[in-house]
Amino acid sequence: MRSLRVAAAQINPTVGDLAGNVERILAAVREAERLGCDLVAFPELALTGYPPEDLLLKDGFVADARRALDQVAAASGDCAVLVGAVVPASELVGHVGTPSDSRATSAPLLANVAAVCAHGEVAALVAKRLLPNYAVFDEQRWFVPGEGAPTLLRIADAVVGVAVCEDLWTPDGPAAAMAGSGAELIVSLNASPFSIGQHGRRRQIVADRVAETGCAVVYVNQVGGQDELVFDGGSVVVGDDGRVVAEAPTFLEHLVVADLEVHGDPSEVTEALVEISGASRRVDPADLGEVAVPRSEEGEIYAALVLGTRDYLAKNGFTDAIIGISGGIDSAIVAAIAVDALGRRHVRGIAMPSRYSSDHSISDAEDLAARLGIRLDTVAIEPAHGAYAAMLRDLLGGEPAGLTDENLQSRLRGVLLMAVSNDTGAIVLTTGNKSEMATGYSTLYGDSAGGFAVIKDVPKTLVYDLCRWRNEDARAQGLTAPIPDAILSKPPSAELRPDQVDEDSLPAYELLDPILSAIVEGDRTVPQLVAAGHDPDLVERVARLVDIAEYKRRQMPPGVRITSKAFGKDRRMPITNRYRPQGPGAS
């Protein structure tokens, strides 16, 4: 039995911020060194932040990123540093594949690697083999896959294999090959984004690989928001017996440190080892092996929304947010998330009643603002509404009416919020939920106008669940529940015409949301939904709404992805799309 001390550095890098990311990495390296660790692992592409997207097509960027890796290597000492980096594939000649297309680009072929640094040098580069190219992932756009026999390292007398993210996901895949060659410990570098239930799936994958390979696993994941993605962390160290030795809290930066035993037979190693270090550096005793308390599902989602919002603003230079407060539930949850992300002094509400707004909308908005402790201004849009009625009279042959008048009111609010944004430098947070995004129940340049769409991936029924959870969480801590009960109990309404409620235009959300989930996340077609027992007219109508709203979604601001399929780069549907399912045979 041999033992080593390992660290998983769950950091929050910023895409493109090479100098800042190097600094963050070196701070964790110093801490790992101080704690006597034999190795410290960082997330996939930690040096560039994940995903750097088409920055990778700039050879200047790749060269700068390569120099950043050299900086980390130069600062490395006895503790092995395993860090995600991008390198030209030419550095790994003979161990990477070629692209399976004939791309005519001046960009170099790249590899997504775990760089192993120690004693001031890059000791090994281990290229990712399985390059995800589905869902939000485009890795075959930029990288060529690693190939050939596994690279094994000797660290503190243990035989260590290295897997980059997806490489750990497949049974009988790269991890099994490492174990077959004699690895005792697999270090897994990840940039695995949050979605509902994903934390549990990842834990299961790690458990499956430990069971399959008999190896211990150090699993490190990125944390933080990057455009539409939020990374939850949840880094974990698992012994070769399957026991969770240490685990990081989710949605926070954290250095997980643990002592691990390995029980392999180094004489059975079939590959040449890259020699990194001999006896373990660990010093006893140490306060190691904390295991984080799991969050509830709602708690997890809410934390994702808070961190996604906080990081989008902070990483893009915003400190303050403006929200149009309608007195409805969507703007209420967005305001609560914004306050939790930024602090109440950095959030400002603006109520913009029209001639159709109800009295309770104003009082509910005021109650919400009071509970959250945020500034609320009220500006009636009637002067602009009246001005446009006159300006449009000749063009339209009468006053604007129907949908034209409803959209007009929404856009007049958008104009007002954007003027305040331009004047103050605060970002406008939009309040549309996923049910509205899906069905197009929103106004382009109206309620959808703004810089970040906090709940665009949260179905309406889940908005209610999150509000209730947030209120209960506050009450459990003896604090004021932020969302007024009146907002939770009244029927949803856009209040753009007299006595309007959402159910005039849409099915009840309890009926609608499961159908939307089947269409959007499940890719089901109408005949399949009918075959599954849904009302034909209803699913036909909903599917049609989803299709024709694609052009609106293409102009929406980004927002936090929390489901298995968000609108945006996760779901690449054509706008021009005349597909109508043709028969009941589709199964």
Added chain:
Amino acid sequence: MRSLRVAAAQINPTVGDLAGNVERILAAVREAERLGCDLVAFPELALTGYPPEDLLLKDGFVADARRALDQVAAASGDCAVLVGAVVPASELVGHVGTPSDSRATSAPLLANVAAVCAHGEVAALVAKRLLPNYAVFDEQRWFVPGEGAPTLLRIADAVVGVAVCEDLWTPDGPAAAMAGSGAELIVSLNASPFSIGQHGRRRQIVADRVAETGCAVVYVNQVGGQDELVFDGGSVVVGDDGRVVAEAPTFLEHLVVADLEVHGDPSEVTEALVEISGASRRVDPADLGEVAVPRSEEGEIYAALVLGTRDYLAKNGFTDAIIGISGGIDSAIVAAIAVDALGRRHVRGIAMPSRYSSDHSISDAEDLAARLGIRLDTVAIEPAHGAYAAMLRDLLGGEPAGLTDENLQSRLRGVLLMAVSNDTGAIVLTTGNKSEMATGYSTLYGDSAGGFAVIKDVPKTLVYDLCRWRNEDARAQGLTAPIPDAILSKPPSAELRPDQVDEDSLPAYELLDPILSAIVEGDRTVPQLVAAGHDPDLVERVARLVDIAEYKRRQMPPGVRITSKAFGKDRRMPITNRYRPQGPGAS
């Protein structure tokens, strides 16, 4: 020497319109049969339209598309039909690769095939081998590659190989393998979008492959607009001596028919042949072998913009367009394109002067509208401008000023145009050019509000070139030049404050556009541009503008791609991006 009659059906399918595409295909098949053709070739994925994108993740869609192929096969007779289709990869067991990732999706593995139909049946399925996954292409998201020995067909006693698009592009690739196995003729099914110069590059590729393989080539390409892409067609039949036998006009549907000689030695064929037909069906004489007259570069670009706009509207159910006419050059060219695409009775201009608009703006707008023969309404935005000044006074602590007031005017125009759009059902065409998109010199929800951004990929200097070309083209035909000279000669201005001109905020476009092209299309970084002799302060400033405008571009409507790299799915830059090039060493 043997001879056969071939047809290339350059059709304009609509994505998802399976029934409509089948109808279009069968009409061309009947015509080819009537003309005594031995084979008729259709574009890549002609049955679904290209690119179907994530429709392919719906197994119901794939099943419907498979049935559409059976319809085409059932209608096929003696003339072989080679048509682009999608099939489950399971239909090609042993001849397709596996995805190079561990995708956890319920979607079936698919192949992008040329289906060979004859005598009422699908006789062969030839899977695409090289799957482009760069630029606007995501084919590795949906398809697994074809593998194994080439499939060869015997058609009219000739030995025929089949290449799907990219398969023809690589030297020593799939085409060479077909020739090595005995092919005399290669039929190449394509969906290759337009960009400047691409037509000539394709011709060169075909010539190169003919020279390399000694095979004749039937090259058929899709025509028509699909969201941001426009396909130019340009189908061509080239003899094994390199001579262009027949060529379709660009940007139009067309059936190219030609007689081709083949000179191979069928006894040298090394693969089993799929037997399709014996002696040629061709009947003499026939009026064959037309070769289209090439267009000028400006003529090609202008045709792309017209067809892209016409098809986006028609395929999405719009007949009419509204354009905010400022009296400037951008709205002038957009109006001219719209009239050429839709007809003048379907285009409506609205001039919306503010307190800062000049008299010549109004008169230039009127002159433009008169020349184009379109309706022009004029509505001053002053009433709304005044209303907002009052509504914002308390919020802003004074009247809106500076950029806030400039953006306000632009948004008030957007609100007005969208109200007319909502009321009439006509689409708003936006008028921003690529130089503005790149630098963020536009107002979100203002001048960028609308359904289609016709010239979003056209740099400002090219806007001038296109206007001049359009005027000259009209004059050469004895028609009125559509763009008033006054619009061509005055300095560009947004007219959002007194005496404003674009050059107050931006470098002269003659200086700016080459830098933008190097940054956007060339992926050059600031140190690289400085090393190439550009002014350091200027390129630093321009590069920064490009970076910080990414959030705006994400909310822009789609528009026609005409360059080698358009904004949109062609350039996937993160919004959150702190990259600053680090040194002169980047090369």
